[in-house]
Amino acid sequence: MEIQQSSLYKMYIQSLGWQVVSLDGSNVFIRRFPFVGSLAKIQRPTKLPNLTKLVPVLKQYNVRTLAVEPDRRVAQIQLRAWCKRIGRHVRLNGMPFLPTKTMYINLSPSGQAIFDKFSEAKRRAVRRSIKNNVTVKESTNIDDLIRVKNKSAGMFGFITTYGIKKLWNIFAPKHAAILLAYSSPNETVGGVLLLFWKDTAYYWIAGATKKGKKLFAPTLLVWEALKLAKNRGAKQFDFVGVWDERIPNKFHEWKGFTKFKEGFGGAAQYYPLTP
Numbered sequence: 001m002e003i004q005q006s007s008l009y010k011m012y013i014q015s016l017g018w019q020v021v022s023l024d025g026s027n028v029f030i031r032r033f034p035f036v037g038s039l040a041k042i043q044r045p046t047k048l049p050n051l052t053k054l055v056p057v058l059k060q061y062n063v064r065t066l067a068v069e070p071d072r073r074v075a076q077i078q079l080r081a082w083c084k085r086i087g088r089h090v091r092l093n094g095m096p097f098l099p100t101k102t103m104y105i106n107l108s109p110s111g112q113a114i115f116d117k118f119s120e121a122k123r124r125a126v127r128r129s130i131k132n133n134v135t136v137k138e139s140t141n142i143d144d145l146i147r148v149k150n151k152s153a154g155m156f157g158f159i160t161t162y163g164i165k166k167l168w169n170i171f172a173p174k175h176a177a178i179l180l181a182y183s184s185p186n187e188t189v190g191g192v193l194l195l196f197w198k199d200t201a202y203y204w205i206a207g208a209t210k211k212g213k214k215l216f217a218p219t220l221l222v223w224e225a226l227k228l229a230k231n232r233g234a235k236q237f238d239f240v241g242v243w244d245e246r247i248p249n250k251f252h253e254w255k256g257f258t259k260f261k262e263g264f265g266g267a268a269q270y271y272p273l274t275p
Contacts, residue, residue, distance in 0.1 A: 002044040002071055003197040004098070008171055015166045021057055024049040030061050037064030040090075043098055046071045048082045055089050067093035069100075072271055079272040092274060095250075099241025100273055103266035107201075107230045107237055114226060117265030126223050129216035134189070136217075136224040139178045142168040145191040145205070148180070152190075152207035164193070164205060171195055177232070179224055181208070181217040190217035192225050201229030201237045222264060239266060246273060 003009055010020050010027050019030045026045035032038045040063040042049065048070060058066065066086065070079055083092055105114065115123065139145070146161045153160045168176055175197060181190035189212030193205040203225065208218045229237050242258040243251055 001046060001198065003195060003200070003202055004043040005045060006197050008175060008197070012163070012167050012170050015170065016163050019061070021061075023057060024053050028054075028057065030063065032061070037062045039063070039065050039067070039093075041067045041069070041097060043067075043069050044071045046073055048074060048078065051082075051085055051089075054086070058090050063090055065093050066090045067097055068274060069096060069098045070272055072269055074272050076272040080275050083275050094274065096274070098271075099244070100247065100271050101244035102241050102269050102271075103239040103261050103264075104269050105226065105237040105239075105264060105266040107226065107234055111227055111230065114230075114265070115223070118223075119263040119265070122219055122263040125216040125219035129220035132183075132215045134181055134183055134212075134215050134217050134220055136179055136181050136220055138228070139180045139191075140172070141180075142172075142178065142193075144180055144188055145178050145193055145207075148188055148191045148209065148212075149205055149207035151209055152212075161205070167195075167204075168193070177228060179221055179228065181212060181221050183211060183215055183217075187211075189215060190221050192221045194225055194229060196229070196232060196234060199233070199235040201225070201232070201234035203237065203239050218260065226264075237266070239264075242268075244270070246270070 005027055013029050014020055017031065021028045021030060025047060026042055026049055029041040029043070030038050038061045040058060107114065142165050146164060149161050150158055175195060177194045179192045180188050183189045190208035191206070192203065195202040195204045206218065206221065212218065226237055239261045242261055243254040
């Protein structure tokens with residue numbers, strides 16, 4: 001089970017004003033919108049819901065649009081057939097809410113073995129960041145992370161951190177951690193929010209200031225996040241999204257951070273695409 005189907009994520013979604021219906025082993029997120037009907041999302045189910053159970057729920061909540069984004073264990077051919085049947089009852093959303101491709105790093109090897117799989121440029125960046133006197137510390141201050149992320153994302157940075165404080169309050173401390181990077185004791189130049197569920201650590205949100213990027217803080221933060229995740233018992237590290245070459249005309253803006261994430265030696269993982 002991925003984190004989007006967890007009990008804590010259900011609480012988080014409800015805190016944002018969504019209704020959650022548990023159906024056939026999966027959580028269905030429903031949000032009503034005036035005049036246009038409701039939107040339903042089924043995110044990362046390990047199996048597709050039985051239509052005889054799902055369709056009545058969609059009608060009950062006046063769902064006009066359905067987004068389904070299954071777990072990697074759902075085969076593409078199975079999703080295609082399921083969508084063809086459900087498409088007779090509701091409009092399917094064609095634009096993904098969640099990444100369709102991600103990168104996983106296996107945390108089972110030793111820390112040194114994980115580091116050795118980094119590209120030469122990434123290993124050098126870690127060393128240069130340390131040489132630049134960047135320090136990384138674990139924190140419980142979600143406001144500091146939000147400030148860094150908002151600053152790094154530009155004019156509309158607040159959109160990228162919507163609901164993050166609620167997420168932190170629900171998941172922390174057992175299932176979340178914050179790492180902040182400092183160029184000096186009073187200057188935060190980067191940060192990462194990690195979420196933990198089952199045996200997976202999720203690289204949920206990350207950001208760095210211009211100064212932090214010049215000091216290679218983002219690379220050092222990933223290295224420290226990998227070590228923290230391993231120490232907390234995670235078996236794999238999910239980068240939570242990279243650009244997907246199967247849909248080349250979408251999310252071009254992701255190519256930059258995709259190149260960044262690919263430098264850490266992970267393996268690509270693909271989710272089935274909604275037709």
